[in-house]
Amino acid sequence: MIDVTGLPVAAGGAVTVRVPAKVNVRLAVGPPRADGFHDLVNVFHAVSLYDDVTAAEPVEPGAYSVRVTGLSADQVPLDGGNLAVRAARALAAHAGRAYGADLQIRKAIPVAGGMAGGSADAAGALVACNELWGLGLTREELMEIGGDIGSDVPFALLGGTAVGTGRGERLAPAEVGGRFHWVFALAEGGLSTAEVYATCDRLRAEAGVTAGPPRANAALMEALRAGDAAALGRELANDLQPAALALMPGLAGVLAAGRERGALGAIVSGSGPTCAFLTGSAAEAAALAAGLEAAGVCRAALTAYGDVPGAAVVAAAP
Numbered sequence: 001m002i003d004v005t006g007l008p009v010a011a012g013g014a015v016t017v018r019v020p021a022k023v024n025v026r027l028a029v030g031p032p033r034a035d036g037f038h039d040l041v042n043v044f045h046a047v048s049l050y051d052d053v054t055a056a057e058p059v060e061p062g063a064y065s066v067r068v069t070g071l072s073a074d075q076v077p078l079d080g081g082n083l084a085v086r087a088a089r090a091l092a093a094h095a096g097r098a099y100g101a102d103l104q105i106r107k108a109i110p111v112a113g114g115m116a117g118g119s120a121d122a123a124g125a126l127v128a129c130n131e132l133w134g135l136g137l138t139r140e141e142l143m144e145i146g147g148d149i150g151s152d153v154p155f156a157l158l159g160g161t162a163v164g165t166g167r168g169e170r171l172a173p174a175e176v177g178g179r180f181h182w183v184f185a186l187a188e189g190g191l192s193t194a195e196v197y198a199t200c201d202r203l204r205a206e207a208g209v210t211a212g213p214p215r216a217n218a219a220l221m222e223a224l225r226a227g228d229a230a231a232l233g234r235e236l237a238n239d240l241q242p243a244a245l246a247l248m249p250g251l252a253g254v255l256a257a258g259r260e261r262g263a264l265g266a267i268v269s270g271s272g273p274t275c276a277f278l279t280g281s282a283a284e285a286a287a288l289a290a291g292l293e294a295a296g297v298c299r300a301a302l303t304a305y306g307d308v309p310g311a312a313v314v315a316a317a318p
């Protein structure tokens with residue numbers, strides 16, 4: 001592992017929180033709002049790819065530092081723009097105290113990949129610092145603070161499967177009747193979430209389409225409830241997919257490669273460019289991942305299952 005900052009590891013107490021990635025099994029996007037965001041019906045599903053966030057005593061009193069290791073660590077900002085640092089600062093401001101923290105992030109969630117890796121790190125920092133500083137805030141209170149950092153942050157705290165409305169920050173947990181097995185094909189490079197939403201608006205305008213309010217899908221919710229992978233595969237839908245494909249045309253070939261190899265469903269994950277494939281079992285997922293890698297259509301193909309719980313403390317040292 002590479003320590004990209006070379007900062008010393010802080011002495012004293014430390015709390016480590018594990019946070020899952022997400023895939024959106026339905027992402028229905030309404031027209032742009034006056035504040036620049038879009039109303040959504042966003043069915044989040046947490047999957048077993050995790051970032052670990054450790055919060056320790058600050059290197060200097062009141063200071064925030066961050067070190068990042070793991071997958072594409074060199075693409076993650078190390079200044080105040082890091083979403084984990086922003087979240088820790090927001091929590092300290094909420095508490096009205098000048099705490100400071102030394103944050104360590106071990107990344108396994110692709111950066112700028114449409115799987116909410118940055119949001120996961122923000123959620124991890126909120127849970128870890130809440131514990132480190134002994135604040136005792138509830139998960140609901142942390143979700144409120146997290147919603148101001150990013151639309152996906154409250155879900156990273158909640159986990160499981162949930163329907164997000166508003167910007168995606170208002171969550172209602174959904175029932176899931178079984179384990180779903182996924183393959184995630186990682187792309188070279190990332191996509192900017194804001195640019196993908198803007199491209200969605202542009203493509204709709206060019207096609208003369210006026211988007212109505214985003215709508216739920218009863219058949220999808222029933223497939224989740226029944227644990228029926230074949231039915232879920234048929235109902236997967238992402239309104240941002242045409243925009244992601246317009247910005248990265250090669251993704252169409254990745255989706256086709258997964259379908260040809262028997263995936264039950266193939267979709268761009270969130271704002272992309274990661275492509276998600278649903279399969280019928282862990283063995284099918286492993287075979288599909290190997291097939292996609294052998295075909296050379298992606299940077300790497302990872303297997304994971306869902307759903308899994310949201311941000312949780314996995315280690316704490318006094």
Ligand SMILES: C[C@](O)(CO)[C@H](O)COP(=O)(O)OP(=O)(O)OC[C@H]1O[C@@H](n2ccc(N)nc2=O)[C@H](O)[C@@H]1O
Nearest residue numbers: 036037038040150151152153167168193194197270271
């Ligand atoms: C694509 C998804 O990942 C699906 O879960 C999310 O909608 C994006 O969530 P996120 O990365 O947390 O995004 P935010 O940090 O809240 O917003 C980044 C940018 O995405 C656009 N954005 C985001 C959410 C939303 N409901 N409407 C939007 O138009 C806005 O341009 C915004 O400035």
Ligand SMILES: Nc1ncnc2c1ncn2[C@@H]1O[C@H](COP(=O)(O)OP(=O)(O)OP(=O)(O)O)[C@@H](O)[C@H]1O
Nearest residue numbers: 082083111112113114115116117118119121193270
């Ligand atoms: N801790 C962090 N981890 C990853 N990216 C971060 C972090 N903090 C800030 N960023 C910035 O945020 C950008 C988006 O990162 P992120 O990995 O959250 O994208 P994403 O997975 O596409 O998110 P989403 O699915 O929520 O749209 C990155 O390009 C990076 O510059």
